[in-house]
Amino acid sequence: MSLFRDRFFTPGDSRKRMVWFKGGILLIVAIFTIRLVDFQIVSADRINAESLNKRSSSRVLPAMRGTIFDNSGQVLAKSVLKYNVIADPANVRAFKKVNADGSKVEISKEQAAALLAAVLKMDPIEVQNKITGTNRYSMVAKRVDASVYEEVKKLDIPWIGFESLASRVYPNGAVAGALLGWINQEGVASAGVEREMDECLAGVDGKEKFEAGRDGIRIPTSAIVTRTAKNGRDVVLTINRDLQYYAQQVVTAQTNTLRADWGTAIVIEVKTGKILAAAEAPTMDPNVYGEATEAERHARVFETAFEPGSVIKMVTAATLVDQGLATPSTRIVAPYGMDLPNSGGYRVTDSHQHGNDKLTLTGVLRDSSNTGIMRLGVKAPLETRYSYLQKFGLGAKTGVGFPGESAGVLPKLDTWDGIKKYVSMFGQGIAQTPLQTAMMYQAVANGGVRLHPTLVEGCKDESGKLVPIATKPGVTVLSPQSARTTIDMLEKVVEQGGIGKTAAVPGYRVGGKTGTAQITDPATGHYGNLHAISFIGMAPAEAPQYVVAVTFFKSRTKSNSIGATPAFKAIMEQVLRTYRVPPSTTKSANIPTEW
Amino acid sequence: MSAIRLTEPNRRNTVALTAITGGMLAKLTGRDARKSRAGIAVLILFGLGAIQILQLVLNSFVAAGAYQLVDLKNQKRELTVTQQILGEQVDSLSSNQNLANAAQKMGMISNANPVFLRLADKKVFGKPKAALNADNRISRNLIKSAVLTVTSDLTAANATAADATESTVQPTAPITLSPVTSSVSTEALAGATSGKAGTSVSVGAKPTVGAITLSGATPKTSAPTSTNQIPAQPTR
Structure with a gap:
């Protein structure tokens, strides 16, 4: 031990200490340099990709199916957006709602369920069951109309969200019903003109990919990869x-x-x-x-x-x-x-x-x-x-x-x-x-x-x-x-x-x-x-x-x-x-x- | 975990800066040279600082723009929803089913026995019969629709009809063969629809020769002249 100390740490030999000190510094610099080269050159692509993946957000841009008209331009079938009402049961709790006069009122979970049930025309107990649990996703109501969606949205319940989806509407009900056919829940044209003219009517969904911050807002200047949605084309029938x-x-x-x-x-x-x-x-x-x-x-x-x-x-x-x-x-x-x-x-x-x-x-x-x-x-x-x-x-x-x-x-x-x-x-x-x-x-x-x-x-x-x-x-x-x-x-x-x-x-x-x-x-x-x-x-x-x-x-x-x-x-x-x-x-x- | 990669433009800038300053320094000596170097350094630092501040300001604007864009997109979405709701209401109101139901509520009856009037020679085809004849008459809607969400509010229409009743004379005169100047036939409701089907509206004193219009047993001599008025009573 003393031999080691004598050899490397001889008191008063400042030249040697300086050499060792410089050597240590060089070693540290070398280590940092290697890591830098690794980060910046060798692993750069992988790290960048991982980073981008964490920041990036993507969503499907739904294409709207074409409209079916009669021979005088009356709409027989058209596409509209419908909405699934979804809940986050794990976060269901009482919340404060701001009234029109600015006052705040606390809405309990039970009250919120009752409000939802009234708007959705459902049984309050059924709504209660759907918003209770530890899941992060629960379907409360499927395919509600835009008017119902607006009413639910006005309730301003923080743990309620929506999924929009294209849906088919036949404004004249059973007029030419079997003739027109229908689109099933999976979006597949199942019969009638809908099926016959599917190639014309069907659109192609688009896709949007961008970098978003924690709040979901797109980071300015971030790269966007977008495939524009291609809407379906319209069909005109001979039917009056x-x-x-x-x-x-x-x-x-x-x-x-x-x-x-x-x-x-x-x-x-x-x-x-x-x-x-x-x-x-x-x-x-x-x-x-x-x-x-x-x-x-x-x-x-x-x-x-x-x-x-x-x-x-x-x-x-x-x-x-x-x-x-x-x-x-x-x-x-x-x-x-x-x-x-x-x-x-x-x-x-x-x-x-x-x-x-x-x-x-x-x-x-x-x-x-x-x-x-x-x-x-x-x-x-x-x-x-x-x-x-x-x-x-x-x-x-x-x-x-x-x-x-x-x-x-x-x-x-x-x-x-x-x-x-x-x-x-x-x-x-x-x-x-x-x-x-x-x-x-x-x-x-x-x-x-x-x-x-x-x-x-x-x-x-x-x-x-x-x-x-x-x-x-x-x-x-x-x-x-x-x-x-x-x-x-x-x-x-x-x-x-x-x-x-x-x-x-x-x-x-x-x-x-x-x-x-x-x-x-x-x-x-x-x-x-x-x-x-x-x-x-x-x-x-x-x-x-x-x-x-x-x-x-x-x-x-x-x-x-x-x-x-x-x-x-x-x-x-x-x-x-x-x-x-x-x-x-x-x-x-x-x-x-x-x- | 993120990493910033050295980029080519930075290296180019460094090389360019060296070239400029190097060239200038080569021509200066002594105290002047020291002053110039200090001045250039200050200038460069000031320039870099200005660039940084400018970039910060620009970034702030762009970031604010991103939030504005989101707001506008939300507005667009809300307006789209509103448009869709209104569109669905219009569809419901203009559907065959709603028109038929509304006509029935107003007491209008489709006439299963229309009579044709040929204006060219004023010849009548068919035997006029009152609309109340129940043979082959279909006055109520039979076709179901699950999207009949909004129906006609007939409160105002009924009030207008009531007013019209007081001032309308219901003659029992024979069929008028003269050119129809303004006749709104309830036969339109045979189809109970909009558009051409079932309508028989002829306006103007010079009807097209050969045009066909419908006539009936009890034509109104005081048919409403306003295009939006509703006949006081169903007559055919």
């Missing part, structure tokens, strides 16, 4: 909101009167194939889609196919005329009942008792005679009739693009047995949607050219200009002369038909056809006692502009289309008024119906 509402009112009222399972009504603009109204009842309010039944969530106009019944007799008659196999005056004797050949004794009767009626083809349509249409229909080869059914759109989707649209049922020709060969002439053994039926009549009304129906006018681009949806060219089904002749025959149904007369619109020439279709009972596999009753018509018949098709499924108070004609008449009148269609000035063609 007011007409849709009116049609829906009529269908709802008549469905209730008939105590039917459901009813539908469609309005088609003949020259464009635009769907102006597609109403149904009962239907859903997309604002509360969770309350709707499974059946109500589906747009039956597009999705539900059923045996159409006698409305198909128009197709059979048009086929005969177009093929030159019959004229409106072609005579036939129509018995009350007829045994079908090669059917094992299957008998078809008319809906009402009668003797051997001497009818023309027009008379067959007027009386909706099953036996008459079969006796005339057999003149056309089966393959020809089948190809006309195809050309009229049966068995294929209409091209409207609606999610879940049904193509209907047109069994392959080689599967048609002896019965189907005959009953298909009056709408049995095949199935189609209300829209398909309406488009068959549109084809006739449009000079024999069946258009593809459109529900969406287009999607607006970023500049707000409407980009129309491309539509396929129409399909020529009949010659213009045959189409005209068919309309002339349909006019007689409304002019002279026992039921058809009730569909007449004063002042206008109207052509149309009744339909009373039997419905197969799934339990027995046979036709039951209830019917699908329809009336499809066009006006003004001299130059048709609009087709209206109404159907009521499983009508219980009326067993034939007398239950459908009042709804047809009311809607057609409203359509003609809405679009200012001048009354007819000419008379219908003079065609014999009997002989």
